Amino acid sequence: MLGGQLLLGSIMIVLTVIIHVSGLAVFIAYLGAWLGSVTARKKFAGLLMALSFTVLIVFFLHTVEIWSWALLYMWLGEFVDLERALYFSTVTFTTLGYGDITLGPDWQLLSGFEAANGIILVGVSTAFIFTVMRSLHAAVTESGSK
Numbered sequence: 001m002l003g004g005q006l007l008l009g010s011i012m013i014v015l016t017v018i019i020h021v022s023g024l025a026v027f028i029a030y031l032g033a034w035l036g037s038v039t040a041r042k043k044f045a046g047l048l049m050a051l052s053f054t055v056l057i058v059f060f061l062h063t064v065e066i067w068s069w070a071l072l073y074m075w076l077g078e079f080v081d082l083e084r085a086l087y088f089s090t091v092t093f094t095t096l097g098y099g100d101i102t103l104g105p106d107w108q109l110l111s112g113f114e115a116a117n118g119i120i121l122v123g124v125s126t127a128f129i130f131t132v133m134r135s136l137h138a139a140v141t142e143s144g145s146k
Contacts, residue, residue, distance in 0.1 A: 001106050009113030012072060016065040020121050023061040024128055027054070031132070035139060047136045054132045058125040065121065066093045069114050078103050093118035 031050060070082065070089035079085035088101045092114045103111050 002109070005107060005109040008072070009110050012069060012110075013113060013117045016068060016117055016121065019064055019068070020061050020124065023057065027057045035135070047139075050136060051133060054129055058129060062093070062121065062125065065117075066090050069093060072110075073103070076107055078107055089114065094122070095119050
């Protein structure tokens with residue numbers, strides 16, 4: 001069963017990375033087009049909205065990824081209740097790891113895959129938000145010096 005866990009965990013990591021990177025790429029295209037008009041108009045409100053929307057998009061992507069893991073656990077028969085599957089997935093993805101609910105021995109390695117997946121994607125999200133903040137700061141500085 002070890003091989004199945006390694007394969008399924010790897011597939012889920014690839015899937016969630018594709019979800020995350022694709023979502024960020026679409027958002028970057030949208031933000032780039034929108035940012036030009038925002039900096040020329042009401043700067044503070046527009047930039048506040050851009051940063052808030054960035055955080056919400058990142059949070060939405062993490063939600064989709066957590067749901068993906070939860071649905072996998074349900075499909076494997078580890079949980080029959082979606083609420084418990086989502087709870088376990090959220091606690092695992094965020095690496096909080098209460099340990100009050102665990103996977104059975106046949107699939108327990110998947111929880112480690114999800115935790116590693118979550119911490120890496122949270123790191124990517126943090127870097128992305130920081131980059132957006134720097135870009136917004138540069139846009140304000142540039143438009144203010146003209």
